[in-house]
Amino acid sequence: MTIAIPPSDNQHAERLQPTGWLRYFSFSVDHKVIGLQYLVCGFIFYLIGGLLAGAIRIELTSPISDFMPRDVYNQVLTLHGTIMIFLWIVPVVNGAFGNYLIPFYVGARDMAFPRLNAVAFWMIPPAGLMLISSYFITGAAQSGWTAYPPLSITTPAAGQIIWILSVLFLGGSSIFGGINFIATILKMRRPGLKLMQLPMYCWAMLGTSILVVLSTPVLAGTLILLSFDIVAHTGFFNPSMGGNAVVYQHLFWFYSHPAVYIMVLPAFGLVSEILPVHCRKPLFGYVTMVYSIMAIVVLGLVVWAHHMFTSGTPPWMRLFFTIATSFIAVPTGIKFFNWLATLWGGRITLNSAVLFSCGFILNFVFGGITGVALAQVPFDIHVHDTYFVVAHFHYIVYGGSVFVIFASIYHWYPKFTGRMLNEDLGRLHFLLTFVGFNLCFAPQHWLGLYGMPRRVAEYDPQFAFVNQLSSVGALLMAISTLPFLFNVVQSAFKGRIAGDNPWNALTPEWLTSSPPPVENWTGEAPLVTEPYGYGVPADQLDLAATSGRDLWTNGQ
Amino acid sequence: MVLVLGGLWIGQNVNLLPVDASANASVYDELFRVLFSIGAILFLGILGVLVFSLIQFRRRSGQLGDGLAIEGNLPLEIFWTAVPAFVVLFVGLYSFDIYDRMGGMAPLSHSAHDHHSMVAGEEVWGGIGSSSSQSGSETGLLPVPIEVTAMQFAFLFHYPKEDIMAGELHVPAGRPVSLKMEAKDVIHAFWVPEFRIKQDVIPGQPTVLNFTPTKPGRYPIVCAELCGPYHGGMRSTVVVEDPEDFDTWLTNNTKAPVSEA
Ligand code: HEM
Ligand SMILES: [Cu+2]
Numbered sequence: 001m002t003i004a005i006p007p008s009d010n011q012h013a014e015r016l017q018p019t020g021w022l023r024y025f026s027f028s029v030d031h032k033v034i035g036l037q038y039l040v041c042g043f044i045f046y047l048i049g050g051l052l053a054g055a056i057r058i059e060l061t062s063p064i065s066d067f068m069p070r071d072v073y074n075q076v077l078t079l080h081g082t083i084m085i086f087l088w089i090v091p092v093v094n095g096a097f098g099n100y101l102i103p104f105y106v107g108a109r110d111m112a113f114p115r116l117n118a119v120a121f122w123m124i125p126p127a128g129l130m131l132i133s134s135y136f137i138t139g140a141a142q143s144g145w146t147a148y149p150p151l152s153i154t155t156p157a158a159g160q161i162i163w164i165l166s167v168l169f170l171g172g173s174s175i176f177g178g179i180n181f182i183a184t185i186l187k188m189r190r191p192g193l194k195l196m197q198l199p200m201y202c203w204a205m206l207g208t209s210i211l212v213v214l215s216t217p218v219l220a221g222t223l224i225l226l227s228f229d230i231v232a233h234t235g236f237f238n239p240s241m242g243g244n245a246v247v248y249q250h251l252f253w254f255y256s257h258p259a260v261y262i263m264v265l266p267a268f269g270l271v272s273e274i275l276p277v278h279c280r281k282p283l284f285g286y287v288t289m290v291y292s293i294m295a296i297v298v299l300g301l302v303v304w305a306h307h308m309f310t311s312g313t314p315p316w317m318r319l320f321f322t323i324a325t326s327f328i329a330v331p332t333g334i335k336f337f338n339w340l341a342t343l344w345g346g347r348i349t350l351n352s353a354v355l356f357s358c359g360f361i362l363n364f365v366f367g368g369i370t371g372v373a374l375a376q377v378p379f380d381i382h383v384h385d386t387y388f389v390v391a392h393f394h395y396i397v398y399g400g401s402v403f404v405i406f407a408s409i410y411h412w413y414p415k416f417t418g419r420m421l422n423e424d425l426g427r428l429h430f431l432l433t434f435v436g437f438n439l440c441f442a443p444q445h446w447l448g449l450y451g452m453p454r455r456v457a458e459y460d461p462q463f464a465f466v467n468q469l470s471s472v473g474a475l476l477m478a479i480s481t482l483p484f485l486f487n488v489v490q491s492a493f494k495g496r497i498a499g500d501n502p503w504n505a506l507t508p509e510w511l512t513s514s515p516p517p518v519e520n521w522t523g524e525a526p527l528v529t530e531p532y533g534y535g536v537p538a539d540q541l542d543l544a545a546t547s548g549r550d551l552w553t554n555g556q
Numbered sequence: 557m558v559l560v561l562g563g564l565w566i567g568q569n570v571n572l573l574p575v576d577a578s579a580n581a582s583v584y585d586e587l588f589r590v591l592f593s594i595g596a597i598l599f600l601g602i603l604g605v606l607v608f609s610l611i612q613f614r615r616r617s618g619q620l621g622d623g624l625a626i627e628g629n630l631p632l633e634i635f636w637t638a639v640p641a642f643v644v645l646f647v648g649l650y651s652f653d654i655y656d657r658m659g660g661m662a663p664l665s666h667s668a669h670d671h672h673s674m675v676a677g678e679e680v681w682g683g684i685g686s687s688s689s690q691s692g693s694e695t696g697l698l699p700v701p702i703e704v705t706a707m708q709f710a711f712l713f714h715y716p717k718e719d720i721m722a723g724e725l726h727v728p729a730g731r732p733v734s735l736k737m738e739a740k741d742v743i744h745a746f747w748v749p750e751f752r753i754k755q756d757v758i759p760g761q762p763t764v765l766n767f768t769p770t771k772p773g774r775y776p777i778v779c780a781e782l783c784g785p786y787h788g789g790m791r792s793t794v795v796v797e798d799p800e801d802f803d804t805w806l807t808n809n810t811k812a813p814v815s816e817a
């Protein structure tokens with residue numbers, strides 16, 4: 001268990017780590033095992049977070065607080081938010097797919113620091129269990145995933161402290177992961193592979209990891225100060241001790257706005273891998289894609305106060321953050337136009353992976369439009385902290401990131417297992433998710449505009465019908481998980497054998513067996529200089545298949 | 557073209573907002589319609605392109621080859637960088653004009669509406685109409701000063717001149733009102749959806765909110781910042797009255813100050 005063979009060693013050596021299914025429960029240092037550990041672990045937390053969401057939607061079917069006590073409601077919504085962000089989306093779009101794919105993409109046999117990688121993963125289950133068990137032992141935190149003081153200082157201390165501890169662990173895990181990705185992408189590239197030849201997901205992960213490394217320590221510091229305020233009665237953020245409550249919000253959002261990009265930039269990268277394969281076309285505008293990722297990273301660091309337009313912010317700050325936030329829409333827009341251009345003129349296979357990716361495009365565009373509206377101070381002053389904001393970020397985080405996670409599972413499942421998923425169940429899953437999602441969240445825009453604040457257990461009876469509609473959508477979303485779960489389990493045993501490269505893809509993870517051997521390739525790693533070399537150049541249309549562009553070369 | 561007209565039509569004709577009951581509400585609604593029109597055009601356009609591509613370029617049975625190898629198109633990419641940049645710049649400037657007209661940038665105000673800010677004795681940390689020391693007004697009406705205290709889980713309103721305490725906010729229609737707000741315990745937020753304004757009420761950091769109610773009626777005051785278990789129940793009412801009724805209410809209450817709950 002403790003002896004890991006250095007990645008450069010002979011790939012046929014007898015391994016001391018468990019090799020069967022047991023290795024998924026071990027301290028494995030194989031990046032592929034760790035990736036799948038992240039994925040499955042994240043999905044289990046997703047189901048738990050989903051149950052909590054169900055509890056919230058049940059409470060909200062009636063305008064009075066009747067399903068659970070009010071303080072329990074606040075615990076539930078705090079746990080829901082924290083679990084979905086820190087235990088599902090961040091670990092899965094970064095940890096799961098990042099660990100599985102990045103070493104392939106750079107032509108390495110493992111991550112730069114395999115053992116740090118395993119440590120980073122194994123910090124997650126205990127932190128998650130601690131967070132959830134706090135509900136049963138002391139009562140969970142009640143101040144929302146944002147934990148604004150003084151509320152977080154005055155609500156029961158035990159739950160809040162456990163919340164802080166587990167978020168610190170999860171943040172630590174995420175920093176370890178980020179360092180590892182940066183090192184792997186910059187230093188572990190196969191000789192001959194240039195940066196501008198990397199698949200787009202590497203760029204997305206590079207950008208994301210920079211954000212992680214720059215901003216997560218700020219969150220950690222802030223939460224430590226907050227915990228001092230709670231246990232040692234210091235006065236950093238506590239106005240009754242001479243502290244300043246708004247400073248916490250600045251520090252918190254300095255991390256948490258980048259955090260939303262930590263959740264969505266990797267998803268952008270994954271979509272950039274999926275679409276070209278199934279459209280049989282090169283990714284449109286590689287270079288502008290790279291620059292827009294970097295622009296998003298830079299701008300993403302200077303827009304945090306758009307979450308604080310109604311806090312005590314002076315007018316100049318409101319002006320600056322409105323403009324900065326609006327401009328994020330430009331690089332983001334470039335990426336969407338590039339994806340549309342990738343679809344244009346392709347030979348698109350309408351399978352589940354593509355459907356989920358296109359669902360992502362639609363949902364995210366919608367969420368981006370409401371986002372630009374929210375960036376406008378006068379607009380935001382009305383809808384801040386209402387269901388409009390809830391709708392906005394669910395369009396982004398669920399309609400964006402979660403849709404992409406599903407698309408990626410449909411795309412890479414054959415690689416993970418060597419078997420195909422059932423397409424009919426996949427399309428059913430997409431249909432139910434898409435309809436349920438929109439039914440659940442689209443009406444919430446109206447709720448917010450019309451006067452329903454967020455994080456409430458009781459509300460004005462005039463909103464009852466629309467809330468019930470939204471709950472029906474949530475029910476559909478819950479049901480949509482069933483065909484998916486059934487599909488994933490059943491196909492693992494009975495699915496059609498996929499072969500090494502069922503999609504005829506060119507990126508390096510497909511140029512090995514499915515599932516891949518322990519050190520990724522039995523021979524030398526292939527040099528892929530044009531990961532998106534699909535398609536027929538216009539002047540060669542008739543030469544088609546073989547002579548087309550066999551653009552990856554093996555060996556030197 | 558159809559798209560633009562359609563988007564404009566949607567923007568102008570779909571109404572998603574409650575009645576506008578303050579001077580800045582109608583200004584806000586103007587902004588909302590502009591944003592909504594632009595958003596609708598963009599969204600419908602992208603929806604159209606996406607659906608068209610999925611239908612037109614789907615793989616039909618028997619097609620085995622790849623699509624066209626188009627790797628990029630610089631003029632096109634410049635085009636769709638420049639246009640959104642221009643649009644967001646326009647939106648940003650326009651919304652600042654709107655914000656200005658709502659009184660948010662009070663010192664720069666060249667607004668036709670009555671907006672007043674109070675001369676704050678102590679430091680005021682934020683809000684609308686707070687940054688200015690201007691006191692003159694086009695209509696010659698001085699703002700009605702009211703002090704708001706928020707606590708778990710209620711708002712209290714204090715009329716300093718008459719020394720009235722009330723649990724409901726009474727304000728005269730057509731006269732500017734200036735709220736000075738502070739919280740006792742945790743952060744709350746004062747929101748009147750029909751006025752389209754919201755401001756956090758923060759312990760230790762007074763904030764101000766200036767507005768001019770226009771339509772008499774009773775509107776909800778909602779706490780919009782999570783403040784504890786009864787956050788959802790933390791609601792109150794603002795009563796906008798004709799100035800005469802307001803004055804009667806003031807005099808009635810000055811004699812025997814009662815706090816209504
Ligand atoms: C087009 C770019 C975007 C813009 C202009 C934008 C703008 C905004 C603004 C101004 C708010 C504050 C609303 C308020 O609290 O009053 C907000 C909230 C939020 N946004 Fe976005 N957004 C964008 C994209 C994203 C992305 C990509 C994500 C995540 C993946 C995201 C996730 C969130 C979340 C989670 C919140 C709410 C946080 C909370 O209060 O709990 N947004 N967005
Ligand atoms: Cu943000």
Ligand SMILES: [Cu+2]
Pocket residue numbers: 707708709743744745779780781782783787790
């Ligand atoms: Cu409150």
